[in-house]
Amino acid sequence: MYNYIIPIVIVLLIFVVVLFVYRKKHHTEISRLDQKRLDLQNKPVLEELSKVKKLNMSGQAEEMFERWRNKWTDMMDDDLVQIEQQLIQAEETVDKFQFKKATQIEEEVEQRIDACDGELENILTELNDLIESEKKSRVEIENLKLDYRTSRKTLLAHQYSFGEAGNLLESRLAVFPEKFEAYERLTAEGNYLEAKEIVKELDHEGKEILRLITEIPTLLTDVQHKIPNDLSDLRNGYRSMEQQSFFLLHLELPEKLDAIEAQLPILKEQLVQLETEVAIEQVEQMKKDIDAYYEALENEVHAKQFVDSNFTKLGTRLEDLLLAVDEMQYEAEVVQKSYHLTTQELAMPRQCRSALNTYKQRYDLLCVEVKEEQSAYSILKEELEDLDKLVEIKKKEIEEFSKKLVDLRVHENEGREQLESFEQRLRLLERRIQKANMPGIPDEIIARFKEADQQLDVVKQELLEVPINVGVIAANLKKSNELITEAEGVIEEMLSNVQLIELLIQYGNRYRTSKPGMDEKLTEAELAFTNLRYTKALEVVATAVEAAEPGALKRIEGLAKQTVTRV
Structure with a gap:
């Protein structure tokens, strides 16, 4: 039995504590609401109403004042009294531990206080608007009187x-x-x-x-x-x-x-x-x-000035360009005998002449309009400016084509100089190979020499042809340069490899008897070298020497580069 009594007592104690905690919480809430009621009751509505009363109101203002005062009186005599009674009721309900009912009363009181507070704020706002309105109207009316006197x-x-x-x-x-x-x-x-x-x-x-x-x-x-x-x-x-x-x-x-x-x-x-x-x-x-x-x-005055200033000049330019086109036509016919010209290039002088003839017809028509004085100068100016632009474009085309004809001889001479330069580069490569004292030249190198030499023969033949095709010569010279450059790279690599092979074999001889297998590797490398298999020889001897003395390959490569550079 004793074992059951203790838990029951503990539960009862907890229940009592909870009840008193809830009661304290509600008392705190009721105190808060009562303070809100007091704050509402202490709002300075009466003071503001007394200020308005001093204004000696009538008409709409007086009606508004009466409405505000009645609203305030009703609120103080009815709403706030009822709110106070509800708060007393809430305290009694809490003391009886009727917490649910107390909560309902508290919520209703909160809503009524907020509603009253909103109405009082509206009254105070309207009161202030009325007071400020009277002051503002007085200032505005004085300003209006001043504006009236000024007007x-x-x-x-x-x-x-x-x-x-x-x-x-x-x-x-x-x-x-x-x-x-x-x-x-x-x-x-x-x-x-x-x-x-x-x-x-x-x-x-x-x-x-x-x-x-x-x-x-x-x-x-x-x-x-x-x-x-x-x-x-x-x-x-x-x-x-x-x-x-x-x-x-x-x-x-x-x-x-x-x-x-x-x-x-x-x-x-x-x-x-x-x-x-x-x-x-x-x-x-x-x-x-x-x-x-x-x-x-x-615009008409400026246009007349422009026409008077530029009209004759344009006519002179047109005549000069027509003469220039005739000279260009003759020059093209002469150049055609020595140099190859494309169909488009051959048609260039004829096309320029046709365009200039059209411009000349427009200019002649413009002359008639200027003479008859039956056209606006602004329109004549636009036509003159348009013609001037077209003539300028055609002038540049004629100058560029004439320069191109002159440059054909320059390009031919440049091609001959390049051909001579490429031949010297091939002869220099031959002398370097001869000075290298190799056992022989691999077929691949011989083939590259032959291909480059044949390409140069093609250029020589094209320079002997009449008419000369400068464009084709330039393309073949470009190809020749590429072939010679490739040959220079391959030969440079071969000479470097040959020098490196000889140095490595000489260096490896010191280990020929002391290192097992060294003699066989050096013999294999020497045989490949004699048979012009330089890549194979380098691979074999480099592997053998590096195995015998790690780091030796790098030192010997540096020495070989210096030797090849001197050659």
Whole structure:
């Protein structure tokens, strides 16, 4: 029995501890909620309401004040009292260990406190907006009065700049004093919200009038003076250029100027009616069009200067190139007798002549147009520039082809010099082999010599042919160089190997009797050497010497390279 009592007691103790822990937790939560209730109750709503009350409100402002006060009173008398009662109920529930019910009450209290707090924040915000609105409106109305006086002074001082539009601006400004009086009256009565609406209305209208006062004088100056003067200057310039034989019909300038001129009275009427938004766009477009017309006339003047300066020069260049083509044709015929020319190269002079004849026809037509003065100089300039570019391209082609014909002789001489140089290289290789004092020359080396020599014979034969094909000679010389270079590499390697074999055999003789098998290896290497199998001989003797004395091969290779270099 004793064994059962102890566990039961322990379980009961644990249960009691848990109950008291939960009760403490709920008491802490209730204290927190009660503090939130007190914070809510202490919000400075009454102080703010008293500030607003001093404003002597009426109308909408007074209605809002009453709504805020009633909301605050209801919240203090009803909501906060009920919240306090719920918190007391929650404490009693916790003391009875009814934790689930306590949690429900706590959650409901939290929600009600948050809802009340949100409503109070809205009240405080609206209160502050009303107070700040009255202050802000007072500052704005003073600024509006200043803008009004400035606008009035501007209209009076510069009335001539506004023309008939000044009367309408005056009538719109005449409303401002009445609005100012209405603002002061509503403010004195405490109707701040309606006063604020007047400020908004005046602010919009004031900005609009200031904009009009700024824009209209400039627009009227453009419409009544600047644009008409520009149109007059353009007409005079147009007539003057026609008298100087400029062809200007393609510009259609008189018709375009008439169209602009017809729009000016309409624009002026729009400005008188203070309709500036459309007028601004149209005036700016007129200015751009007028600038474009000035530029078009200037382009014609510059184009005439270009044509006058370059027209004769192009004709002279064409005549010179036609003579150059004839000389190139004759030169090509002469060169063809000595050198091979491709079909494309032979056709080059004829193609150039055909192209130049076409350019000459275009130039002759251009001459007629310039003489008749029935074409715009800008169009003549474009045609002249296009022809000039084509002639320049053809000139370069002619110069390059003429140089190519001259270079054929240069390439022939260069080929002969290269041929002589390659023959000297072959003779030098022969002398090096002879000085090497070898038992013989392998068939592979003889074959390489023969192939290179035959290739040089091919070049010699091609240099004797008429006409000479410089391109084929260059290709064969390139092949000759490759063959000789390969032969030089193989022979260099062979001479090095022969020298190394002789040095290794001499070095290996010291071990011929002392090292087993050395005599047989050296004998084998000597036999291969005598039979011109130099690669085989080197492989055998190098392996034997290195086996007898490790590191000897490397030292002897260095000595062999120095010997071959001296040879």
